[in-house]
Amino acid sequence: MAFLLRRLGFYFGAFFVAITLNFLIPRLMPGDPATRILLSLRGKLRPDQIDAIRKTYGFDGSLWEQYLQYLWRLAHFDFGISTVNFPEPTASLLFYAAGWTLFLVGAATALSFGIGITMGIWSAWRRGGFFDTFFTPINVMLNAFTPAVVALLLWYAFTMQWAIFPLGRAHEMNLTPAFNLETVLSVAWHAVLPVASIVIVSFGAWHLGMRNTMINLLNEDFVLLAKAKGLSDRRIRNRYVARNAILPQITSLALSIGYVLGGAFITEVVFNYPGLGKFTLNAIQTRDYSFIQAQLILLTMSVLIANLASDVLNVILDPRLRSLGRA
Amino acid sequence: MHRLRLLTLLATTALAGAGFATLAQAEVIIRIAPVHTDAHVENYNPYNLTGPHAYVQDFAYEPLWIDNVWHPDNDFPALATSYELGADLKSVTYHLREGVKWSDGEPFTAADVVFTFNYAKAHLDFPIGYDIYSAEKDTGSIVDVVAVDDHTVRFELKNADSLARLNIGPVFPLPEHIWKDVADPVNYANPKVVATGPFTEVRDFSRNAFKLCKNPLYRDAAEVKIDCIEYPQLSDNLQVIAAITNGDLDWATDGITDPEITFASKSPDNHYWLPPDAGTNLQLNTTKAPFNNLEFRKAMSMAIDRSTLVDTATFGLTTPAEYPIGEGMFYKDWIDKTALAPYQYLMEYNPEAAKKVLDDAGFLDKDGDGWRDNPDGTPIAFKMAVPAGWDDWVNTLQTVSENLQDIGINGEMETPEEGAWFDNIPTGNFDVYIMWTNLSSTPWFTYHSMFNPRTMVPGQLNEQSMHQMQIPGIEADLAAISATADVAVQKEKITSVMKQVAENLPVITLFSNPAWYEYSTRNFTGWPDESNAWARPNNPAGIHERVKVLLSLTPVAK
Numbered sequence: 001m002a003f004l005l006r007r008l009g010f011y012f013g014a015f016f017v018a019i020t021l022n023f024l025i026p027r028l029m030p031g032d033p034a035t036r037i038l039l040s041l042r043g044k045l046r047p048d049q050i051d052a053i054r055k056t057y058g059f060d061g062s063l064w065e066q067y068l069q070y071l072w073r074l075a076h077f078d079f080g081i082s083t084v085n086f087p088e089p090t091a092s093l094l095f096y097a098a099g100w101t102l103f104l105v106g107a108a109t110a111l112s113f114g115i116g117i118t119m120g121i122w123s124a125w126r127r128g129g130f131f132d133t134f135f136t137p138i139n140v141m142l143n144a145f146t147p148a149v150v151a152l153l154l155w156y157a158f159t160m161q162w163a164i165f166p167l168g169r170a171h172e173m174n175l176t177p178a179f180n181l182e183t184v185l186s187v188a189w190h191a192v193l194p195v196a197s198i199v200i201v202s203f204g205a206w207h208l209g210m211r212n213t214m215i216n217l218l219n220e221d222f223v224l225l226a227k228a229k230g231l232s233d234r235r236i237r238n239r240y241v242a243r244n245a246i247l248p249q250i251t252s253l254a255l256s257i258g259y260v261l262g263g264a265f266i267t268e269v270v271f272n273y274p275g276l277g278k279f280t281l282n283a284i285q286t287r288d289y290s291f292i293q294a295q296l297i298l299l300t301m302s303v304l305i306a307n308l309a310s311d312v313l314n315v316i317l318d319p320r321l322r323s324l325g326r327a
Numbered sequence: 328m329h330r331l332r333l334l335t336l337l338a339t340t341a342l343a344g345a346g347f348a349t350l351a352q353a354e355v356i357i358r359i360a361p362v363h364t365d366a367h368v369e370n371y372n373p374y375n376l377t378g379p380h381a382y383v384q385d386f387a388y389e390p391l392w393i394d395n396v397w398h399p400d401n402d403f404p405a406l407a408t409s410y411e412l413g414a415d416l417k418s419v420t421y422h423l424r425e426g427v428k429w430s431d432g433e434p435f436t437a438a439d440v441v442f443t444f445n446y447a448k449a450h451l452d453f454p455i456g457y458d459i460y461s462a463e464k465d466t467g468s469i470v471d472v473v474a475v476d477d478h479t480v481r482f483e484l485k486n487a488d489s490l491a492r493l494n495i496g497p498v499f500p501l502p503e504h505i506w507k508d509v510a511d512p513v514n515y516a517n518p519k520v521v522a523t524g525p526f527t528e529v530r531d532f533s534r535n536a537f538k539l540c541k542n543p544l545y546r547d548a549a550e551v552k553i554d555c556i557e558y559p560q561l562s563d564n565l566q567v568i569a570a571i572t573n574g575d576l577d578w579a580t581d582g583i584t585d586p587e588i589t590f591a592s593k594s595p596d597n598h599y600w601l602p603p604d605a606g607t608n609l610q611l612n613t614t615k616a617p618f619n620n621l622e623f624r625k626a627m628s629m630a631i632d633r634s635t636l637v638d639t640a641t642f643g644l645t646t647p648a649e650y651p652i653g654e655g656m657f658y659k660d661w662i663d664k665t666a667l668a669p670y671q672y673l674m675e676y677n678p679e680a681a682k683k684v685l686d687d688a689g690f691l692d693k694d695g696d697g698w699r700d701n702p703d704g705t706p707i708a709f710k711m712a713v714p715a716g717w718d719d720w721v722n723t724l725q726t727v728s729e730n731l732q733d734i735g736i737n738g739e740m741e742t743p744e745e746g747a748w749f750d751n752i753p754t755g756n757f758d759v760y761i762m763w764t765n766l767s768s769t770p771w772f773t774y775h776s777m778f779n780p781r782t783m784v785p786g787q788l789n790e791q792s793m794h795q796m797q798i799p800g801i802e803a804d805l806a807a808i809s810a811t812a813d814v815a816v817q818k819e820k821i822t823s824v825m826k827q828v829a830e831n832l833p834v835i836t837l838f839s840n841p842a843w844y845e846y847s848t849r850n851f852t853g854w855p856d857e858s859n860a861w862a863r864p865n866n867p868a869g870i871h872e873r874v875k876v877l878l879s880l881t882p883v884a885k
Contacts, residue, residue, distance in 0.1 A: 029744075031744075031745060031747065031750060084365075086375065086377045086379075088366070159569070163573060168566060169560075174533075272560075279365050282365050287746070
């Protein structure tokens, strides 16, 4: 219990530092939203209009005043108004984008975990066999690709050269999302390329991790014993080895889930997918302070919660941590 | 059983889809590239400069007068049918079109124009665009506006000013009966568009797209061949170009690097035309050595290989500037070729001549480090700045830097982040910047922003006058132009201004940027092109002619 309390205290401190940095970092970057508007209009705006815009968005107070106001608003779950998507409240855009990111990155993470683990089991089980010698190097190579290259290649090949898949978006342009077959099909169809572009670069890591742990375990005595007992290969592979080997993978999965809400910048930008990554990138470029802050808070919270969950799991699974708390 | 149900469902969906398709075919919809955005928001405030204004200006809200910037003799009346300048040039009177109705049925009258001016005066932070006279600062020109009768308004000016109408004409009057109740116009999203233009009905709004459809009360509604303008959501150039390449858009004005290969070759319907737009200059900080020396500036201009800039650095899409006048070829009708011919040598690439100019002026390598020094022996080394990521201009400065190094001048390029680049402008803390020029209906505005001494105050420098060189002759000529309505005199004075720019070289003229314009003939024909250049064909906000171009299109029969 004391262990958990100590961790909670740490998380609270980390959270406070994070929200302060969220406030400072965007403001320390050169330029402000008003300058961005002027630059985007390259000379189509009169200079006195810049001051007007600055005033409109309330960037004329002192930094300290702005900070207190920010904390006050935060305490009331008020994330402010987006300056680039004026006058949409930041919160509504944030949750809109978070939904699509959860779907996109969540689906991609689940798929690459499933594919990677399955392939890891197979290639470790028949180490040196055709499957292992063929796929392991390929996955090492794919894993070394950057998402940008893969996303652009897929986009160029399947939307521009052969117009098989849509150019972008999460669904048909004139469709109002609802729970019906039309929406589901449209969303699935539009998700094929973005999901694939994330899966292609990420399942290799799961494959290699699973394979290596499996190989270590295969040399353990209990596997030998199981063989001696005459258990079926399938039982040894799935119940004895894979089940043990997957534990560290699940820990990394928990951590990567914390980062899901960070979005997939490149993929979302290339496919014009309305996720957090795309909105955040644009918010940073246009100095949309309130959106940057809100997104970073969301991300900080999800990472902290994922860590907390893994702490709790560890306490439950690891007796040493429990006794530590009592001592 | 299950399969049957699925089949029925699919069949119904297909039928519904087909029904929708026929319905959609009956409506003529043009898709225009949107302002780059990650999500549409419901904001139809015509003066919200973060982007939404681009959708409703011109198409929904109409100005009094549409200047045809390329062909000033062939302007388009809009809410006014004619105007006249007062004999003393201290007023402009507009005769308003009769029988015009706002889209909610209320009549449009002179009272709305008067209201809009007073509203602008009461809300100075709301960018309506009137150049209102401020006694406190002694700036601006319009003092008051008077409704002579229901259909006549007179704008009173502070000084004789023949050009004031170019600022008054493009302002969009607001409906008094709606906006009189809006206390905070800057933050007003204007959810219901009440305007007089051809397209005022917002339909099918989502973050992905929305339509702006026909105004049934528009005066020529029967002749409008397009039912709706659709704005899809698109985040950047790449997506806009991809969409128009695949036929998903009809009209775009986005940057493109290799249009022949990436765009035009993909479909016989894909076309583009890139007429000259704003000029690109090097703004030299003439308060510092070596830029305070005219011979040095001349040598710099002669050392730059502009054909390489145009062909390779800017991907061959820009238009070479022929004269060192601080402007590209946008105002070509104003250029007096004979008067400017003596200065053409400054635009021709001639490194040997440039070296000779430098030698003669005493810019020699005195400390033996391989670079030329100032005549007083201090070393020359300066930075030329361009924002990172502005690729055409980054390439341009790279080439310029190499050209200068070829003649022994140590000029390096630096690429700060956009915000940092812009933040440095008012402070005067720079050597050389690459910079656009402001455009308007006459070169007067361009030169006014470049040579107005008021904008050369260190600490609050304007990006157009970063050179900080005050040229009294130019100021006098500009004043003389706005004090007369005689076009012949105006042209003569502009030529004089251009000659003085060429003689003094406060900025180094490079080229005209392209006016981006891509269009598809898949759904519409009759687009302006090089052989049919009756109006500017690009469509960002501020190009008021765009509504005329839109209304001139012919839908392709399907």
